[in-house]
Amino acid sequence: MNLRCAAMQKLIQADLYGITDAPHSRGRSTMEVAASMLAAGITVIQYREKDKSQRQKFAECQILRDMTRQAGALFIVNDHPDLALLTAADGVHIGQDDYPPGEVRKLIGPDMILGLSTHAPVEAQQAQQEDVVDYIGVGPLFATRTKRDVCQPVGWDYLDYVVHNIRLPFVAIGGIKMHNIREVASRGARTIALVTEITGAGDIAVMVRNLRQQLKN
Template sequence: MTVDLSLYLVTDSGVTTAAGHDVVDVVRRATARGVTTVQVREKDATARTFLDTVLWVAGAVPDHVAVLVNDRVDVFLAARDAGAKVAGVHVGQSDLPPSAVRRLIGADAVLGLSASTPQQLAAASESGVVDYVGIGALHATTTKRDAPSPLGHDGFARLVAMSALPAVAIGGITVTDLGALRRAGAAGAAVVSAICGADDPGRAAAELHAAWDAA
């Protein structure tokens, strides 16, 4: 399955709640204004709550928007079993090995993997099962407790040049970063607070989308 990774929203219920928003409403408004992929991330939710959120999100997005599940292969499988339009999963270095994830989700699902070193990028490519990598953190971020040290634009550019797979930047990204990221070779930019914490998530998505297109 091919997905458009260019404007990639990672949900965070804590950030959305603090901004006075609802996760599903943020997703609906953002995908109407340019978000192309949504990763549902609920680090502290129960499996049932996580599943419910995935089902609601999958039902709220346009057909062209891919919905991915963060970390929880079981939640992805349960959502797919329930008939939800879920495209795949995104896992980290401390989650199940990509080869095991691929066997569980099947050949047609999307599999993304977080990477932050040349060795991790090489392993992702050599695995033969990963579809894209998420490279970060670009900047310091408070939305991911175990985020690696910030790479900055130069560090990201060096890593993306080493990646044989499409690469999405993540970590404290704002609209001012998108031009440099696209010129460096990124397939997309993943944002959390820039949309989830915005006063107007739809307008924020539109501004990000326009900045990417203009790069």
């Protein structure tokens, strides 16, 4: 099994997809929050920091790459294929306004996984047809305050569409909390990304345990 297939197997098997977010981490460092997520058994960490310098992002990603490797977890970099390459990440995740997926695939090569945020059926269809994207983000399902340029919530209709019409693996994201994660899962989402619910938790281990209890129920 090649590196990309092995990474995708790990992503598909993940229940929770962790994303860093310094402004909503209660003053804790990105490394401290990531360490808590890894200790709680989260097996996918995406580095998503919008307001730091490239030098700081590089330094943090170097540390996170070592941490995730030691924990046997995936390390994915948001937005920056160059940063993913420089730090030997397992993957990169891009948005609709970033470089075209086909061009990013040429840059990162065949071994790194590529994720793409989608917000509408046409975007999911195009990602599937282009055959260079490994998984898609589906959302934001609900209103979210973690991104300044976020689109309007896509709601249940788009999630239902992807579940029934798209073959690509997907990660549900956007405004997912303790009170709604159970319904997100019941509609077919197997891997679910939460940002502030985890990074802003007083005790991340307890939060992850409680979220998983909701998924079991």
